[in-house]
Amino acid sequence: MAISNAREMVADAAQSGPETRSTLALRLLNCGLWHLGEKRIDTALQFVNDAVNVTDVPKTLSAIALAISASASDAQTLGPFLPALTTAVDKALRSANLSGGALEVSDAAWLGDLCCACCNMGGCGGDAPLAWACFGLLMIPRMSEKVLLQLSLHLKAGQPGGVLPLLDESLRPPVGPYDKWPAGPVTDPKSAYAAMHQQKKAVVFLIDRTWEPMLEACINATAMVFNDHLDSDDQVAMYSLGYGWIFPMQAKGTGAHADGLHAKVLAAKECKGSCILYESMQKVLAPSGAFGKLMNDKSYSAWLIVLTDLVDLKNAPSAPKVRALIKTMSAASGFNLAIIDSQTISGYEPRNQRWPEWRANCKRMVDEVAASGNKSYHIEANSAAEITSAFQRVASLMSVQVNEVL
Numbered sequence: 001m002a003i004s005n006a007r008e009m010v011a012d013a014a015q016s017g018p019e020t021r022s023t024l025a026l027r028l029l030n031c032g033l034w035h036l037g038e039k040r041i042d043t044a045l046q047f048v049n050d051a052v053n054v055t056d057v058p059k060t061l062s063a064i065a066l067a068i069s070a071s072a073s074d075a076q077t078l079g080p081f082l083p084a085l086t087t088a089v090d091k092a093l094r095s096a097n098l099s100g101g102a103l104e105v106s107d108a109a110w111l112g113d114l115c116c117a118c119c120n121m122g123g124c125g126g127d128a129p130l131a132w133a134c135f136g137l138l139m140i141p142r143m144s145e146k147v148l149l150q151l152s153l154h155l156k157a158g159q160p161g162g163v164l165p166l167l168d169e170s171l172r173p174p175v176g177p178y179d180k181w182p183a184g185p186v187t188d189p190k191s192a193y194a195a196m197h198q199q200k201k202a203v204v205f206l207i208d209r210t211w212e213p214m215l216e217a218c219i220n221a222t223a224m225v226f227n228d229h230l231d232s233d234d235q236v237a238m239y240s241l242g243y244g245w246i247f248p249m250q251a252k253g254t255g256a257h258a259d260g261l262h263a264k265v266l267a268a269k270e271c272k273g274s275c276i277l278y279e280s281m282q283k284v285l286a287p288s289g290a291f292g293k294l295m296n297d298k299s300y301s302a303w304l305i306v307l308t309d310l311v312d313l314k315n316a317p318s319a320p321k322v323r324a325l326i327k328t329m330s331a332a333s334g335f336n337l338a339i340i341d342s343q344t345i346s347g348y349e350p351r352n353q354r355w356p357e358w359r360a361n362c363k364r365m366v367d368e369v370a371a372s373g374n375k376s377y378h379i380e381a382n383s384a385a386e387i388t389s390a391f392q393r394v395a396s397l398m399s400v401q402v403n404e405v406l
Contacts, residue, residue: 059109065121236261246268278312279321330371335374338377
């Protein structure tokens with residue numbers, strides 16, 4: 001069904017503008033990444049092919065090539081995707097029409113991603129990874145630290161041992177997570193980069209516990225993510241909508257401590273709180289709070305996972321609160337917003353005059369957080385089973401992230 005719906009969207013997008021097709025391509029990519037994370041290679045490949053075919057935007061095509069080439073766990077997994085990724089690279093370069101002129105700074109981000117992707121692919125267009133690394137390092141102006149680091153590692157991997165000390169001295173970045181620079185030979189640049197750039201997670205589960213039919217599925221799914229997808233040194237908290245903290249931000253830990261937090265998650269299977277969405281988000285995101293501080297700590301990937309039917313029953317105008325929330329989330333570094341939308345399950349007052357406002361607020365938060373350079377995902381859940389699936393998807397996205405909207 002998902003693939004059928006995706007193909008219908010691709011057909012509909014044929015008459016749309018580049019921006020709409022680009023957004024659709026990134027949504028298709030995210031679906032493909034999720035299936036790739038679940039080892040469903042054939043299904044993932046169908047989504048990736050559709051994503052490449054639907055857009056001609058160089059930035060988007062580069063994002064597709066980099067995301068898949070970085071996420072494939074080994075050459076065997078990557079192999080089936082290489083034709084689609086090669087097409088993406090070719091389309092990006094042809095659409096940009098870079099021949100005959102100096103590169104502009106505006107080209108740097110996507111072209112850097114493209115060079116990294118070609119290195120991850122084992123080369124592209126007849127050129128080896130070393131050639132793509134050298135081209136990127138020599139030609140791209142003002143590249144990001146992330147791209148500089150990846151291309152430098154690929155450059156090291158293509159050099160004989162005698163020149164490595166000189167390269168280490170020249171390429172070693174000075175500060176931050178880059179102080180883990182691997183001296184000497186590099187055989188797997190992707191793994192070396194992952195080891196240097198690995199982030200801990202800071203996760204807040206903001207859960208609506210006001211509607212019993214979805215409560216058990218919601219709590220069980222939260223417990224699943226807590227148990228199976230968070231490491232002992234990850235930070236985690238759980239907040240009940242319109243009620244308060246189930247437990248505040250702290251390390252997951254091990255042994256009795258982790259078991260105690262898991263027990264608190266499971267004990268939350270009772271209806272509590274109220275549909276006060278925006279104020280609850282404000283409390284969780286408060287800059288002076290533990291999560292608010294971690295949102296701006298580059299050593300953490302911060303995730304706010306919100307299960308809500310989008311309803312906010314405060315009578316005060318919502319626009320100022322939503323503006324403030326967007327400002328806080330957009331200013332963060334490495335922030336991820338995942339809204340699991342349960343409005344179909346709750347069925348709250350379908351004729352309520354505020355539904356257009358609530359839906360527009362959700363869309364605005366998702367769109368504007370993504371536009372800021374952070375990540376946002378809007379995942380609809382129309383049944384208890386889909387709540388479980390939505391949480392599983394978010395868990396996959398924690399390890400396979402794309403800088404756009406689902």
